[in-house]
């Protein structure tokens with residue numbers, strides 16, 4: 342049996358779909374079983390645990406052949422990342438107690454950098470989980486194509502996407518969450534020793550201008566990308582309700598300056614199959 346956290350989300354959901362399709366038993370680890378009914382209907386066992394609750398997580402991971410863990414997204418962390426640290430400590434404690442055969446942890450491109458930024462939360466997770474006694478794989482995907490969901494309304498209604506990624510012609514490693522979940526499910530079924538890192542990006546890199554052009558094709562209207570000037574970010578993010586915009590701004594700086602990147606040489610980065618156009622279709626023109 343494979344225990345999957347984040348099953349009601351994008352990546353965890355795809356991990357579970359892939360394992361179920363392969364005829365493998367899945368236990369979905371959810372904080373609210375009422376919201377996971379569809380997974381019970383699909384044949385999953387459900388276990389209730391908040392990601393910061395070590396004993397509930399230990400019970401949820403008990404008896405698992407493999408465990409898939411992710412850090413719940415936290416875009417506005419308090420200084421020092423206390424929210425992530427609480428989850429990481431609970432996850433590590435639970436894995437030690439439940440002692441599954443192997444662990445696949447969703448990490449990120451750039452987890453190796455020393456520069457403090459939003460992704461430091463995943464650097465901290467890698468640092469702690471790499472000390473576990475069982476085999477652990479850190480899956481480090483690029484920027485999720487699904488982040489473009491934030492741009493759908495403005496592309497459709499105004500023909501503009503506001504870009505924090507810049508310059509507008511700079512290609513960024515992006516990947517569809519369907520590829521991330523599929524690869525994670527494949528990794529869970531493998532056998533390996535010790536700690537390994539798998540880096541993953543999509544079939545081709547995507548610049549903000551390419552993102553706009555793809556929106557234009559999907560929405561059948563002109564769409565252009567427009568830079569959001571760096572000096573306006575702090576005030577903009579605070580106006581959107583953020584308390585501590587600095588880690589998010591530093592993450593964007595890291596992508597723009599290139600210090601957030603893959604650690605391995607390009608030929609060792611795994612390539613996904615799902616094209617940006619497919620993802621934009623699904624988020625901009627969802628089936629009715």
Ligand SMILES: NC(=O)c1ccc[n+]([C@@H]2O[C@H](COP(=O)([O-])OP(=O)(O)OC[C@H]3O[C@@H](n4cnc5c(N)ncnc54)[C@H](OP(=O)(O)O)[C@@H]3O)[C@@H](O)[C@H]2O)c1
Nearest residue numbers: 347348349350351352353372391392412413449483484485
């Ligand atoms: N966005 C990117 O470009 C990018 C790139 C690389 C890596 N990542 C990493 O990918 C991860 C996010 O994956 P995703 O996009 O699949 O996330 P998602 O779609 O937002 O789903 C998050 C999942 O976490 C669950 N969750 C949230 N808080 C929880 C808690 N306290 N206890 C238990 N479960 C909780 C949610 O359950 P509910 O349904 O109950 O809310 C949901 O199933 C993050 O760790 C992020 O750092 C993101």
